Amino acid sequence: MSEFTPLRSVLYMPSSNERALEKAKSIACDGLILDLEDAVAPDAKPAAREAAAAAAASGEYGRRTVTIRVNGIGTEWHDDDVVAASQAGPAAIVVPKVDSADEVAQLVAAMEKAGAPDHTMLWAMVETPVAILSALEIARASQRLGAFVLGTNDLVKELYAEHVPGRGPILPSLHTALLAGRAAGIAVVDGVYNDVKDTDGFLAECEQGRQMGFDGKTLIHPGQVEGANAAFAPSEQAVEDARGLIAAWEDGKGAGVVTHNGRMVENLHVESARRTLAIHESILALGTD
Known part of the structure; x- marks a missing residue:
């Protein structure tokens, strides 16, 4: 990431x-x-x-x-x-x-x-x-x-x-x-x-x-x-959704259409989810001073 x-x-x-x-x-x-x-x-x-x-x-x-x-x-x-x-x-x-x-x-x-x-x-x-x-x-x-x-x-x-x-x-x-x-x-x-x-x-x-x-x-x-x-921080729900979406994407590789919570998942959704997690993890690291 x-x-x-x-x-x-x-x-x-x-x-x-x-x-x-x-x-x-x-x-x-x-x-x-x-x-x-x-x-x-x-x-x-x-x-x-x-x-x-x-x-x-x-x-x-x-x-x-x-x-x-x-x-x-x-x-x-x-x-x-x-x-x-x-x-x-x-x-x-x-x-x-x-x-x-x-x-x-x-x-x-x-x-x-x-x-x-x-x-x-x-x-x-x-x-x-x-x-x-x-x-x-x-x-x-x-x-x-x-x-x-x-x-x-x-x-x-x-x-x-x-x-x-x-x-x-x-x-x-x-x-x-x-x-x-x-x-x-x-x-x-x-x-x-x-x-x-x-x-x-x-x-x-x-x-x-x-x-x-x-x-x-x-x-x-x-x-x-x-x-x-x-x-400006991702909500707990947004973080949970991002993790679930990425997991669904990785589990569905090679299976054609991938869905998460009833919605079709595309590369652009995965990129947004990964950005959400990057922000979340960086905020957690900032708080460890």
Whole structure:
């Protein structure tokens, strides 16, 4: 069974906050984005850069996927951020507002020049109309591009749209990013939910994201982790069904038509079942820290 990295819950943590970085070691999220951008004031960015690099290189976050979000291309902090993050060797460097394949090539070249190890991937934030319209080209631009991260707040702003339940105004954009990501074989992580007190709304959006096909959701508060983990994990029933379907398929090899629970089984069903089990088993392994 192929290796699968769970990204059900990917939590933004401000790298300027030492207590937050320490607390993140005990939060049951699948991934962390140690933030140097929106969550950090301009005068705090150099110190936050050092703190994020030290945290990512520390090896103290267990099986969590630890990434660093740098400041965007063209900002005064970007180049130094990329160098420090590359040398720290996180699982990925997250870059906001990646709008083209050329920018991906530029970022990958900068990472490699700075000595980023092979395991450090690039995660591109998709959060502008240009990025949505160029999504497939961006997704296929480099083998080092490992994920799309949806920046839904910026996307809503740039579309002059509104935040509404169900996210109708941006659904075409979300689908486009998902199509591009799946075509390129990379992970795709949904955007944040802003109202940390609205549990029902958050869970509904997690369910929507799971149904659409996202790998997980970016989060802005530790209180959202449990809900995202549950929403993006296969249910016990789904795991049981997947095992039964695979067993029926293997038992029926060479027998012509194979059925499970009264339904015909084809290769595509088996592939989906195996993915379900890969996710389930990877989640179990993540919980053994």
